[in-house]
Amino acid sequence: MNTASELLVARHLSQMLLAAADRSREEFAGIAQELDIPVHLARALCILEDAAPMTELATRLECDKSYITPLADQMEALGLVNRVPGQDRRTKLLALTARGKSVRNLLEAQIAERSPVIASLDEAERVELERLLRKLVPHESQASGQ
Amino acid sequence: MNTASELLVARHLSQMLLAAADRSREEFAGIAQELDIPVHLARALCILEDAAPMTELATRLECDKSYITPLADQMEALGLVNRVPGQDRRTKLLALTARGKSVRNLLEAQIAERSPVIASLDEAERVELERLLRKLVPHESQASGQ
DNA sequence: TATTGTTATACTCTATAACTATA
């Protein structure tokens, strides 16, 4: 295969990959919007199945800890989490409230139902897609957030 | 299959999809950096094979036209394009200079060689990936920029 | 009246650095 046609294939497939990722993000954003919570709070909610220190949330969201303070403020203002003390007195855990758990459950149910990889692919196709994506992704980066 | 396991599959595959898209973007950004041009200029360069009005560039890059003015300024400052008059006297075309064409060629050659979908997949795998991605992407959005 | 490109300005998202209180 020559360079010119490889270029076309590279462009086309890369664009479809980006489009598929965008579609996945949009579906997630749509679900968050229907539940009336900002997308970045929805991402945090997914992570907070168990109460976790703010620094851990920063690590999982791949952002600076200074970003977590206002994010936690917003989650508290919406009644989704409480700041509770950890054993170390410097540490504050973000713990889901009853409402937080309820919203998180709704969120997860919608993701399971509507995520494009579930809604548009059958079991065999999902297995094959995973195999192909695994070849495209460097192996350490296969465990990041939504 | 129950909802709980579908949730896990949805999460895992969606994350891999996002990671693969990130990887593709990073490869593109790396190539741009090696050629010493900002990523957003590299994207514009890819589009400008033929001279095009600034508004068309805004459409292709999915951004506002007010964003194109400083972008074109930067490309001119780097000697990559010139603003040339169109037939309509309101319109300015962005036309690649000799240097712009040369940088664009280098860029495309690197993309053809190093894009993950070329470097990590064989022909049959690319065909299969395209088939799967096509099912994940709404059909109008299969022609956007890098 | 609508459109092209420009300008000035404002907004969103996120990070950096300095700070407090612990350890």
Place this chain on the structure above:
DNA sequence: TATAGTTATAGAGTATAACAATA
């Protein structure tokens, strides 16, 4: 001395709105 969280501030990236020239 190092760490958890907070605060104030700054930067990148991008959009909105008003404008001038032209259609």
